[in-house]
Amino acid sequence: MSVSLSGVGLTHANGQVALSGIDLQVKTGERVAIIGPSGAGKTSLLRLLASNLRPSTGRISLLEQQPWQLGARQRQQLRARIGLTHQAPPLPPRQRVVTAVLAGKLGQWSLAKSLLNLLHPLDLPGAQAALARLDLADKLFERCDQLSGGQLQRVGIARVLYQAPELILADEPVSAMDPVLAGHTLSVLNEEVSRRGMTLLASLHAVELALAHFPRIIGVREGRVLFDLPPAAISREQLEALYANEQLQALPAAPLTAQHSLQIPRC
Amino acid sequence: MLKPVLRDPAALPRLALTLLALLLLWPGLRLSELNLAVLVERDNAANMGHFVAGFWPLAHDREFLQLLGRSILETLAIATAGMALALLLALPAALLASRALSLSAMHHGGRPAWWAQAGRWPVRGLLIVLRSVPEIVWALLFVRAVGLGPTAGVLAIAITYGGMLGKVYAEIFESVDPRPSRALLMAGSPRLAAFAYGVLPNAAAEMLSYTVYRWECAIRASVVMGFVGAGGLGQQIDLSLRLFAGGEVASMLLCFLALVLLADQLSRLLRARLL
Amino acid sequence: MSGRLGNYALLLALLAAVLASFVYLGIDLGALLGGDSLSQMGQYAGGFLQPDFSPKHLHAILQGALETLAMSAIGTLLAAVLGLALALPAAGRLGWLALTGARLLLNALRAIPELVWAALVVLAAGLGPNAGTLALALHTSGVLGRLFAEALENAPKEPAEALRLGGSGQLAAFCYGTLPCVWPQLIAYALYRWENNIRMASVLGFVGAGGLGQMLHVSLSLFQEARAATVMLAMLLLVLAVDALSAWTRQRWVSA
Numbered sequence: 004m005s006v007s008l009s010g011v012g013l014t015h016a017n018g019q020v021a022l023s024g025i026d027l028q029v030k031t032g033e034r035v036a037i038i039g040p041s042g043a044g045k046t047s048l049l050r051l052l053a054s055n056l057r058p059s060t061g062r063i064s065l066l067e068q069q070p071w072q073l074g075a076r077q078r079q080q081l082r083a084r085i086g087l088t089h090q091a092p093p094l095p096p097r098q099r100v101v102t103a104v105l106a107g108k109l110g111q112w113s114l115a116k117s118l119l120n121l122l123h124p125l126d127l128p129g130a131q132a133a134l135a136r137l138d139l140a141d142k143l144f145e146r147c148d149q150l151s152g153g154q155l156q157r158v159g160i161a162r163v164l165y166q167a168p169e170l171i172l173a174d175e176p177v178s179a180m181d182p183v184l185a186g187h188t189l190s191v192l193n194e195e196v197s198r199r200g201m202t203l204l205a206s207l208h209a210v211e212l213a214l215a216h217f218p219r220i221i222g223v224r225e226g227r228v229l230f231d232l233p234p235a236a237i238s239r240e241q242l243e244a245l246y247a248n249e250q251l252q253a254l255p256a257a258p259l260t261a262q263h264s265l266q267i268p269r270c
Numbered sequence: 271m272l273k274p275v276l277r278d279p280a281a282l283p284r285l286a287l288t289l290l291a292l293l294l295l296w297p298g299l300r301l302s303e304l305n306l307a308v309l310v311e312r313d314n315a316a317n318m319g320h321f322v323a324g325f326w327p328l329a330h331d332r333e334f335l336q337l338l339g340r341s342i343l344e345t346l347a348i349a350t351a352g353m354a355l356a357l358l359l360a361l362p363a364a365l366l367a368s369r370a371l372s373l374s375a376m377h378h379g380g381r382p383a384w385w386a387q388a389g390r391w392p393v394r395g396l397l398i399v400l401r402s403v404p405e406i407v408w409a410l411l412f413v414r415a416v417g418l419g420p421t422a423g424v425l426a427i428a429i430t431y432g433g434m435l436g437k438v439y440a441e442i443f444e445s446v447d448p449r450p451s452r453a454l455l456m457a458g459s460p461r462l463a464a465f466a467y468g469v470l471p472n473a474a475a476e477m478l479s480y481t482v483y484r485w486e487c488a489i490r491a492s493v494v495m496g497f498v499g500a501g502g503l504g505q506q507i508d509l510s511l512r513l514f515a516g517g518e519v520a521s522m523l524l525c526f527l528a529l530v531l532l533a534d535q536l537s538r539l540l541r542a543r544l545l
Numbered sequence: 546m547s548g549r550l551g552n553y554a555l556l557l558a559l560l561a562a563v564l565a566s567f568v569y570l571g572i573d574l575g576a577l578l579g580g581d582s583l584s585q586m587g588q589y590a591g592g593f594l595q596p597d598f599s600p601k602h603l604h605a606i607l608q609g610a611l612e613t614l615a616m617s618a619i620g621t622l623l624a625a626v627l628g629l630a631l632a633l634p635a636a637g638r639l640g641w642l643a644l645t646g647a648r649l650l651l652n653a654l655r656a657i658p659e660l661v662w663a664a665l666v667v668l669a670a671g672l673g674p675n676a677g678t679l680a681l682a683l684h685t686s687g688v689l690g691r692l693f694a695e696a697l698e699n700a701p702k703e704p705a706e707a708l709r710l711g712g713s714g715q716l717a718a719f720c721y722g723t724l725p726c727v728w729p730q731l732i733a734y735a736l737y738r739w740e741n742n743i744r745m746a747s748v749l750g751f752v753g754a755g756g757l758g759q760m761l762h763v764s765l766s767l768f769q770e771a772r773a774a775t776v777m778l779a780m781l782l783l784v785l786a787v788d789a790l791s792a793w794t795r796q797r798w799v800s801a
Contacts, residue, residue: 053710083712093703095725101278106721110712117717122284127276144279166711294618301615302678303755304623308670309679318669347566354563402784403777404744406660406751410765415586420570494660498751511664527656543555 083110324516352427359432400433423500592770620681628689654687677754
């Protein structure tokens with residue numbers, strides 16, 4: 004069992020309830036998409052799974068270990084086996100793409116090797132191979148501030164592929180890409196994951212992409228799991244119920260009383 | 271198909287830079303005779319230890335405290351008087367050196383004509399020279415010229431800080447929005463009026479902030495100049511150091527630290543109040 | 546309205562303080578700038594108008610200039626290393642106790658002027674450029690440490706946090722995530738302090754720390770104005786050269 008959550012809840016420090024009553028089991032090698040409206044708790048769920056946030060209630064088990072029962076050093080070793088990509092990859096603007104990608108293996112390298120790598124990249128072929136899968140091999144020596152949003156997201160994915168973890172958590176991995184590129188990148192990601200026997204959980208806001216590429220879809224709304232089904236078994240009513248927004252008026256002629264602001268989860 | 275061997279384009283420049291650094295480091299270390307060990311060598315450490323031990327008890331007899339009080343007031347006075355004279359020097363110099371009031375710039379898209387630039391150069395050059403010679407050298411010169419005492423310190427601060435303030439003021443004038451002053455100049459107003467109505471309102475805050483910061487520095491500089499005889503707290507510290515009167519030195523150093531802290535607080539207060 | 550009055554009152558107080566300063570010091574500007582005193586200063590200044598350009602003196606000046614340059618450069622470099630080491634705890638990366646201790650140390654290092662440090666170090670370690678280098682390093686590390694700590698505090702935490710989530714150690718996450726973001730600022734601060742230190746290095750010679758400063762002190766004390774003039778010219782050139790080099794380096798390597 005790759006991931007196991009039972010009765011997990013998460014309440015932020017300001018009292019806001021992000022997640023409640025989450026029961027989730029993901030087997031090794033499964034590929035799961037998480038969909039839901041803005042502010043539903045998708046990012047919080049992924050950060051919880053990455054052991055970035057600590058659950059307020061319930062039990063969590065990652066890769067057969069309980070991350071919050073471990074000592075700090077062992078938790079770091081566990082984290083080296085889990086890879087999280089961010090919707091807006093936090094890459095230093097002046098850093099070169101090659102260094103950003105190679106940083107994926109920092110959890111596995113010794114300190115000396117890490118520092119030496121800063122002076123001169125030690126594994127150029129490896130970084131290039133990872134970028135080539137994402138069609139970015141020509142950007143190997145560019146600086147991150149010269150890339151577009153979509154390219155940065157692909158660099159983030161290349162980094163996690165280079166890290167080669169057992170569990171990949173992808174937070175809106177293709178949100179800044181056009182539909183064709185997004186579809187292609189998801190195909191590549193799924194292919195790599197299947198080939199290497201990794202587990203993948205990805206949150207997506209484009210429902211069509213989720214339905215097209217993933218064999219298991221989890222719908223999350225207001226911090227709860229609404230459904231957990233293969234794409235074929237999902238009905239239109241369930242999707243409408245998932246994304247229903249009472250604050251938006253149906254008629255375009257009537258003025259919108261409450262504009263629901265677009266929440267882009269910041270990591 | 272064989273892939274070409276990957277080369278990091280940054281590898282060669284980095285290697286060259288590292289070699290250059292090492293090449294410069296060796297003679298640098300030799301010339302500066304850097305030797306961190308001297309601080310922990312037995313005899314030296316003992317010397318320092320004895321000296322620092324002499325710091326306690328702090329000197330606190332009546333006569334000394336009165337002397338201390340007078341020295342502190344003298345230092346404050348040197349800094350304030352010096353800054354006042356520096357302002358007298360800096361404002362006209364900045365007005366002359368700044369390109370913000372250039373009439374020729376209006377017709378050349380913001381950059382003055384070559385003869386207008388050349389005309390400003392003597393003033394800019396003077397400001398650079400005034401800034402570049404450390405104030406303590408000026409202090410030494412003035413001590414030789416007008417004798418020991420605070421006058422030398424005041425003049426030294428006036429000259430050096432006049433140069434610094436002049437340069438920064440000129441830059442501030444150039445950095446504010448040029449449109450109000452340009453509009454006034456184009457309408458035919460005299461340059462000083464254009465400055466007062468167009469540049470000064472926007473620049474005043476920054477100017478004030480920098481001036482107060484420099485006043486704080488002037489207090490520290492006054493103490494330092496005292497070491498060459500320019501009066502104030504520094505001269506007293508120098509005297510006490512020569513006499514190895516550790517207690518007096520310690521008291522004075524503490525007062526100096528307190529003075530610097532107070533000046534820092536005062537400067538923050540002034541900047542918050544007047545901005 | 547009271548704000549306005551308060552401001553006027555403050556300005557009045559400032560003017561009063563300035564006047565009081567002049568009165569307290571008893572500076573008689575009239576006597577200073579009048580007749581006899583002015584001609585005396587003029588005579589003294591005249592001695593400087595014919596600098597000594599003899600080859601022997603020029604050679605000594607070159608030696609002194611190189612010594613001063615080395616003092617300032619090595620001192621600044623040492624200060625940058627020490628400053629960065631102290632900035633990490635001072636920015637709160639290693640806990641609250643380390644933060645307080647580091648900040649206290651940095652404030653102490655920075656508050657004591659270089660000249661006082663030099664006097665202390667000369668006492669401990671003897672005359673010569675070593676004392677000057679150490680004095681510069683000690684004072685500047687306080688300044689740079691504080692500037693570096695502020696830069697680190699303002700640096701974004703996300704890159705390093707993301708790396709930590711991938712299992713990286715603290716130091717590696719810092720070097721890969723935070724350092725690239727603040728690197729240009731750190732270099733700019735260090736170069737700016739080097740410009741300051743080249744001026745200071747000349748001055749430290751007054752307490753026996755070698756270089757051009759010591760030459761200036763000696764020649765002024767022996768009333769050899771012509772030689773002093775050459776030394777001052779050399780100081781000026783050195784300062785201008787370092788300023789230019791620093792500006793070029795900042796433009797080339799640090800332009801964000």
